[in-house]
Amino acid sequence: MQRDVGSLPLAPALRARLIAAGFQTAQELLETGPCGLSKEIGISKEEALEALQVVRQECHGGAAGTAGGSGATRKCTALELLEEEQAQGFIITFCSALDNILGGGVQLTKITEICGAPGVGKTQLCMQLAVDVQIPECFGGVAGEAVFIDTEGSFMVERVADIATACVQHCQLIAEAHQEEDHLKALEMFSLESILSHIYYFRCRDYIELLAQVYLLPDFLSEHSKVRLVVVDGIAFPFRHDFEDLSLRTRLLNGLAQQLIIIANDHKSAVVLTNQMTTRIGQSQSTLVPALGESWGHAATVRLIFHWDNSQRLATLYKSPSQKESTIPYHITSHGFRDVQPPAVTQNVEGTEMNPRKRPRREEEM
Amino acid sequence: MAAKKLRRARLSQELCERLSRHQITTCQDFLCLSLLELMKVTGQSYYDVQKLLRKVSQACAPKMQTAYEMKLRKSVNPSSAFLSTTLHSLDKVLHGGVPCGSLTEITSPPGCGKTQFCIMVSVLATLPVSMGGLGGTVIYIDTESAFSAERLIEIAGNRFPTYFDSDEKLFCMTRSIHLYRELTCGSVLKRIMSLEEEIISKKVKLIVIDSVASVVRKEFDTRLQGNLAERSNFLARGASVLKYLAEEFSIPVILTNQITTSLSNGFPIQADLVSPADDLSLSEAGIFSPEGNSKSCLKPSMNYVVSPERHLEFSLGR
Numbered sequence: 001m002q003r004d005v006g007s008l009p010l011a012p013a014l015r016a017r018l019i020a021a022g023f024q025t026a027q028e029l030l031e032t033g034p035c036g037l038s039k040e041i042g043i044s045k046e047e048a049l050e051a052l053q054v055v056r057q058e059c060h061g062g063a064a065g066t067a068g069g070s071g072a073t074r075k076c077t078a079l080e081l082l083e084e085e086q087a088q089g090f091i092i093t094f095c096s097a098l099d100n101i102l103g104g105g106v107q108l109t110k111i112t113e114i115c116g117a118p119g120v121g122k123t124q125l126c127m128q129l130a131v132d133v134q135i136p137e138c139f140g141g142v143a144g145e146a147v148f149i150d151t152e153g154s155f156m157v158e159r160v161a162d163i164a165t166a167c168v169q170h171c172q173l174i175a176e177a178h179q180e181e182d183h184l185k186a187l188e189m190f191s192l193e194s195i196l197s198h199i200y201y202f203r204c205r206d207y208i209e210l211l212a213q214v215y216l217l218p219d220f221l222s223e224h225s226k227v228r229l230v231v232v233d234g235i236a237f238p239f240r241h242d243f244e245d246l247s248l249r250t251r252l253l254n255g256l257a258q259q260l261i262i263i264a265n266d267h268k269s270a271v272v273l274t275n276q277m278t279t280r281i282g283q284s285q286s287t288l289v290p291a292l293g294e295s296w297g298h299a300a301t302v303r304l305i306f307h308w309d310n311s312q313r314l315a316t317l318y319k320s321p322s323q324k325e326s327t328i329p330y331h332i333t334s335h336g337f338r339d340v341q342p343p344a345v346t347q348n349v350e351g352t353e354m355n356p357r358k359r360p361r362r363e364e365e366m
Numbered sequence: 367m368a369a370k371k372l373r374r375a376r377l378s379q380e381l382c383e384r385l386s387r388h389q390i391t392t393c394q395d396f397l398c399l400s401l402l403e404l405m406k407v408t409g410q411s412y413y414d415v416q417k418l419l420r421k422v423s424q425a426c427a428p429k430m431q432t433a434y435e436m437k438l439r440k441s442v443n444p445s446s447a448f449l450s451t452t453l454h455s456l457d458k459v460l461h462g463g464v465p466c467g468s469l470t471e472i473t474s475p476p477g478c479g480k481t482q483f484c485i486m487v488s489v490l491a492t493l494p495v496s497m498g499g500l501g502g503t504v505i506y507i508d509t510e511s512a513f514s515a516e517r518l519i520e521i522a523g524n525r526f527p528t529y530f531d532s533d534e535k536l537f538c539m540t541r542s543i544h545l546y547r548e549l550t551c552g553s554v555l556k557r558i559m560s561l562e563e564e565i566i567s568k569k570v571k572l573i574v575i576d577s578v579a580s581v582v583r584k585e586f587d588t589r590l591q592g593n594l595a596e597r598s599n600f601l602a603r604g605a606s607v608l609k610y611l612a613e614e615f616s617i618p619v620i621l622t623n624q625i626t627t628s629l630s631n632g633f634p635i636q637a638d639l640v641s642p643a644d645d646l647s648l649s650e651a652g653i654f655s656p657e658g659n660s661k662s663c664l665k666p667s668m669n670y671v672v673s674p675e676r677h678l679e680f681s682l683g684r
Binding site: 009010011012013014051054130148152153157158160161193195196197198199200201202203204205206208209211212213215216219220237240241248251252255279 | 393394397398400405406409410411412413414419420422423424425426427428429430431432433434436437440461468594598599602603606609610613
């Protein structure tokens with residue numbers, strides 16, 4: 001209640017007049033009432049009432065201290081956070097090595113960034129995650145929906161259909177092995193049509209459309225409360241060309257990052273971004289680094305770098321607050337994103353048919 | 367969308383006038399400002415400014431579609447989703463042929479058959495839909511002056527002798543292929559920007575650019591500082607316009623690239639001159655590479671979103 005008038009989110013002209021009239025704290029404003037205020041400042045009674053309503057909302061929002069609006073702060077102890085994090089699910093990637101280095105999979109409420117050279121599998125992983133987020137809870141998934149924001153136009157529905165079909169088959173195999181009631185009931189809802197209907201796709205052609213879409217995203221997520229994954233495929237592409245003003249770019253990117261963090265926390269969803277690689281030219285050699293500059297590196301909580309080693313695709317966990325740095329190989333098959341089959345285990349080099357049958361054992365451990 | 371004027375975003379007249387005094391006339395100007403700047407410029411409170419932001423965003427934001435709706439739309443018209451190349455194994459790997467609505471890149475060392483492939487696909491595009499073509503005209507942007515009209519007629523006559531049985535039919539086909547010779551990066555970009563109206567007026571069903579690499583190679587020496595950024599700028603702008611055209615009109619766009627040797631750890635390895643997806647953000651790329659004398663290998667490359675790498679062989683003939 002001792003809040004300074006100059007810090008209230010009123011119109012600047014109104015604020016200036018209040019300060020000029022001598023008002024100092026919000027409490028003073030509330031005590032004066034709308035009629036008194038309108039007489040002193042020289043504004044209409046309706047305007048005075050509006051201003052008081054804003055002041056009241058601000059003060060009550062601050063005093064209550066709960067996670068109601070986006071402006072309020074939240075307080076909780078680390079124990080509560082621990083319980084929350086342990087109860088939270090992960091979005092599995094179907095590549096058990098990658099899930100292991102991530103500590104279980106893609107974490108909800110965090111921003112994960114995937115950087116890599118073209119063709120290495122970033123969009124493949126994004127499409128895989130958009131399907132995996134929908135896996136029902138009895139199979140170890142989070143039973144959510146997905147928002148896919150595409151800036152590069154690399155989303156191919158046929159490919160998502162292939163991945164989804166493989167995922168459904170995999171779950172069917174588990175259900176057959178276990179023969180439990182809720183497994184079979186969940187399978188009825190988990191079909192190709194339902195998976196595809198719950199991937200909400202936005203095609204943004206330039207950075208303005210991307211900014212606009214991210215501004216509208218909180219409203220969209222409030223309407224579709226089951227969304228647990230937001231993918232922005234190609235956050236670098238709209239910002240990399242045609243941007244003369246680099247400081248504007250940094251500011252817009254930081255704003256985007258902040259909004260995405262708020263979205264991730266408020267709606268308990270995972271945010272996955274893909275980034276491109278660029279060459280940094282040093283004195284004697286040039287190295288490949290993630291694009292968008294150093295300051296963007298702080299935006300994501302978890303950073304994965306995908307790269308090639310001869311013809312093997314590798315994923316490196318580059319930045320993570322809880323897991324250590326490590327590199328694992330992965331494979332992209334016709335079924336989607338998968339582990340590399342170790343040669344000793346299977347005679348069949350093709351290996352992709354064996355993959356679904358290897359999963360049931362891992363699912364039981366979970 | 368970005369250049370949309372604010373009054374079309376349903377903002378009130380007086381607000382638009384007030385904003386135009388600060389040189390803010392388009393949605394782009396509005397959305398690039400921070401909240402505090404917006405408050406100062408509009409003279410409204412924090413919450414009202416947020417409402418305004420949402421209003422302007424709604425004017426710019428793309429429409430939502432679910433993946434299911436996209437799939438239904440494609441399955442309603444399966445024949446229009448691909449342009450068959452009439453090479454059966456290639457079509458099988460590509461799930462039907464050259465996809466409509468996205469960019470496809472063909473890359474190879476010189477002499478492998480890229481231009482021949484482009485000429486053949488141009489003929490295919492002019493064929494009626496009943497024969498597996500697209501029944502439309504072709505825009506062919508040639509930067510190397512490698513297009514030969516005689517070769518075009520030769521391929522058409524030998525490939526489809528029953529259809530092109532008269533000179534009349536052949537000339538009709540050649541009239542459907544609009545050739546543009548562009549020799550600099552700037553003119554290529556200008557041509558790409560002007561394509562939208564031509565596509566509508568001439569009922570274009572295929573765009574071929576042969577080749578992107580030659581103009582880029584002539585003008586940008588990447589060893590010079592600053593050229594790398596300009597080159598990526600040029601390529602990215604061209605690519606985004608081409609992608610927009612491909613998606614908007616659901617037509618295939620084919621680009622050709624060259625392979626150059628890049629020294630990596632002292633060993634020369636074959637690498638694309640214009641890094642395909644980094645610069646162009648492509649969804650598909652195919653690599654022709656020479657193996658032996660008359661046979662060439664077609665290897666859809668790593669940047670394949672639809673299917674994994676496959677190895678095919680074909681030969682250049684009549």
